[in-house]
Amino acid sequence: MQTSINEPMEKTGNASQHATLIQPLNGQSLNGVKTHISVRNLNISYGNSQILKNVSIDIPDKKITAIIGPSGCGKTTLLKTFNRLIESSDGIKIEGEVLVDGENIYGKNVEVTNMRKKMGLLSQRPMPLPMSIYDNIAYGMRIHGIRKKSILNERVTYYLKQASLWNEVKDRLHQPATKLSIGQQQRLCLARGLAVEPEIILGDEPTSALDPISSQRIEEKFVELKDQYTIVMVTHILRQARRIADYIVFMYLGEIVEHGPAHELLENPREEMTKEYVKGVIS
């Protein structure tokens, strides 16, 4: 994958004509935006039903990418292929490649735990681990071999601050995490994910269980974090995608219908299906 430095520059001219910002099978995409995750011809099926059909997509580095689409179209499934969580489902068949930083994570020599560590995950319902607030954050670090109390203390504090949770919990770090409110729990999960120093944050409708204020805080956090992390989030809420996403991937029945920069896809969709979805005709 060699790329000449001026190659992206040359191509910027016709980038606006290409509605697809991302050019497949190239480590470097147009506009000089680097690709972080590339999915190549991914097919996923449970038994006889095919869930993802020949999906190919590039996720840009250090941007917020939103995956939208009607319920059951395979958004969660696609997201779970990024960190190979999909494998643990019974009777699943996976074909194709997912490249993270150019390396196929489904390759033979990939160490799954190291690969997963690169990605923080926020689920639909916040899932604090059955332990204290402190231990929730320290859990990942301990697993990866950090034992020194002083380092742990310092980092727990740091990441709780990163997730804007520190002020609310600093006096009760050793209480069970389940005692927190749902919104606080989701921020705790964010802090916990950040603590293993990932490059990517995956969110599966991370705000759907939260109240408006808590949702807003997560959204603000995402916008703040995108300087340092690649963020991929599934969302049902079109307005949310409009507010914070840089890129949007629209899926329908296991296929990617359209993808591109957020404003283009939302204001000026090329496909009929996307138009209808954006207008709210299908949902």
Add this chain to the structure above:
Amino acid sequence: MVLPLRILLDKVAGKSVLCLSVLIGSLLFLIVGGLYFKSLPILESHSFWDLISKSIWKPGKEQFGFLPYILSTVYITIISLTIAVPLCILCSVYLSEYASKRVKSFVTSLVDILAGIPSVIFGIWGIIMIVPFISDTLAPAFGQEDTTGYSILAGGLVLAIMVFPIVIHIMLEVLRTVPVELREASLSLGANKWETIKKVVLRKAAPGIIAAIVLGFSRAFGETLAVLMVVGNTALIPHSIFDAGYPLPALIANNYGEMMSIPLYDSALMFASFLLLVVILIFNVAARFFMMRVERRMS
């Protein structure tokens, strides 16, 4: 003023449910009270402390030392807990976390069949398999040559095997209630499967797992028959796991309705039942206390 029917019904339903609960709750007190009342004769002639701390059992001479029975009961329970608890946890963890769907449903149905086997079959099986195995192989290996094999170890083993099905069944249910997303949360932080099971799944399931063990053993205490068949029934304090013992349920089942000519014997057996009930209650309360502590720490 006439109350509408549905409000009336609601009140009646509420009251009758309350009555029933009180009734069921008081049943326990009735049983404990009844047994205590029936054992009063022996308590009048012997002190409570003497009864539970003396070890000589000669009903003909009015010597009633219950210590061998109590200790046998406790030892057998400890032996079977030590065998059953780790095996049940490992087995249910394997079935719920590692086994494929097919293996899981196959083994689960086997376990359920096991649950339906009458305890006398387990007793017979203990006599033809476990007892000879202990006397011919296990005990000599530990330098004990002259054992019959009828021992508290045999009793503990049979008891452990009998509680397997129910405990595993409940544990599987408990593990199923741990959300998939919780496992995924741990995996996504880079934990491997075993770390996830040990530090997250089992922790989350801990109160339920303890409940499964308590339930299994509360039932198993009552499964007198199979244990009685392999334990040797000798009223001496067992000093090793290869010694014979005589648990309380066996004492009651073996002797009730016989030797009633001996004075106080009837009352002594009632006292044995009373003690058994107390042992079970203590076991339950201890487990509940433990469970509460675990729950407070975890969730």
